[in-house]
Structure formats: C-alpha cells, structure tokens
Amino acid sequence: MKEIRKFIDTIAPMNDSDWEFFASKLQKVALEKNTVVLEVGKTEKYLSFISQGIIRLYIPKETSDLTFGFVFDNEFVTAYDSFLTQSPSEYQLETLTETILWKISTNDLQEVYKKTKNGNLIGRKMAEKMFLIKSKRELSFLNKTAEERYLDLFSDRPKLVKQIPLKYIASYIGVTPQALSRIRKRIS
Missing domain, CATH: 2.60.120.10 (Jelly Rolls)
Known part of the structure; x- marks a missing residue:
C-alpha cells in the first residue's frame, strides 16, 4: 500500500x-x-x-x-x-x-x-x-509511422515491453506480427 x-x-x-x-x-x-x-x-x-x-x-x-x-x-x-x-x-x-x-x-x-x-x-x-x-x-x-510508435513504446518502457508478447505489441501499434518483425529487424 x-x-x-x-x-x-x-x-x-x-x-x-x-x-x-x-x-x-x-x-x-x-x-x-x-x-x-x-x-x-x-x-x-x-x-x-x-x-x-x-x-x-x-x-x-x-x-x-x-x-x-x-x-x-x-x-x-x-x-x-x-x-x-x-x-x-x-x-x-x-x-x-x-x-x-x-x-x-x-x-x-x-x-x-x-x-x-x-x-x-x-x-x-x-x-x-x-x-x-x-x-x-x-x-x-x-x-507517426508504426516504427515510430514502436520506438516510442520501447523508449517509454524498455524493461516492461520485454514482458509483453510481440503479438500484443503489434496489435497496439496497428500492424501485423510479421510487419512488427520487419520493423524490429530494420532498427536492430
């Protein structure tokens, strides 16, 4: 409390x-x-x-x-x-x-x-x-683009985002899990 x-x-x-x-x-x-x-x-x-x-x-x-x-x-x-x-x-x-x-x-x-x-x-x-x-x-x-929305989420909560399944993150930023995969590859 x-x-x-x-x-x-x-x-x-x-x-x-x-x-x-x-x-x-x-x-x-x-x-x-x-x-x-x-x-x-x-x-x-x-x-x-x-x-x-x-x-x-x-x-x-x-x-x-x-x-x-x-x-x-x-x-x-x-x-x-x-x-x-x-x-x-x-x-x-x-x-x-x-x-x-x-x-x-x-x-x-x-x-x-x-x-x-x-x-x-x-x-x-x-x-x-x-x-x-x-x-x-x-x-x-x-x-913003989906990539920018992902980067914002990741920069706001880097530790916690690792605990969220990627399919939920993809849905949250408005893309398919496959598109999120491509975004992650591009920025890594």
Whole structure:
C-alpha cells in the first residue's frame, strides 16, 4: 500500500486521516498471469492501482484481438468509460503477468471524494492524466509511422515491453506480427 500513498502524494498529498479513510476502502487482489479482470459486457465497478504487474486493454476478436492499451506498475487502471457511466464495457482487461491490485469500488470512491480534502483534486488530476495518455495515443496514429510508435513504446518502457508478447505489441501499434518483425529487424 506504500506505493499508492507515494503515487498519490506526487499528485496532491493527503493528510494522515484522509489517507487512513481512503486506505480503509481498498481491497488487495492477487491475480495470476492471463487472468481476465473485466469481460466485455460487464460493468466496471472498480478503480484499481497496480502495485505489481501489467494489464492489457483490448477488444477480443475471433482472428486476433485489438490491443489498445497497457498499464504498468504504479498506475491506475479501469475501464474508465464503463466505470464513469456504469454501463457495460465494450472491451476487456487482462493481466499479462502475475499482478497485485488495490481496488476501490465506485461507491467507496465517491465517498472518498466527498469526505476528504484532496479526493476530488486527485480524481480530477488522474482523469486528466488518462485523457492525455489517450490523446497521445490517438495523435501517434495520426502523425507517426508504426516504427515510430514502436520506438516510442520501447523508449517509454524498455524493461516492461520485454514482458509483453510481440503479438500484443503489434496489435497496439496497428500492424501485423510479421510487419512488427520487419520493423524490429530494420532498427536492430
């Protein structure tokens, strides 16, 4: 739980009583590799902090999944649109490694927002961060080549990318695994 406090303190420090209230609402969950955290058609009920692990966001397809996000250690993860609207998700979340999450329910998070000094500020800043990540990804598809998208991913997370199967990386940057193979050969 220390990781969450440290992370939150970088956004907007919480006083000890607010932290204790927030921490009392968290549930620790340990998941095996390749565990579906949220299925298509299910409603997201939790915002989770990844204390350890990698989670992939994707749309399952018969031939090959469409991966559109990876979330790593010391980051929050959720099917945010489903979480906000409390409607069924159109995509899935799956662990790519053994993963430890600290989860807070929608209702408990709303209570934290109401009863703590910085809860709303932290929530707003996290929503802004998620927007910027989504915006950066969309702009990269409009302005960059697949090779540039791969290099960006590799430079942002070199150690962690090695833990992600190449077929998911290929899907994430919008190419086939064969095209990713060619890109990797060209840049090595």
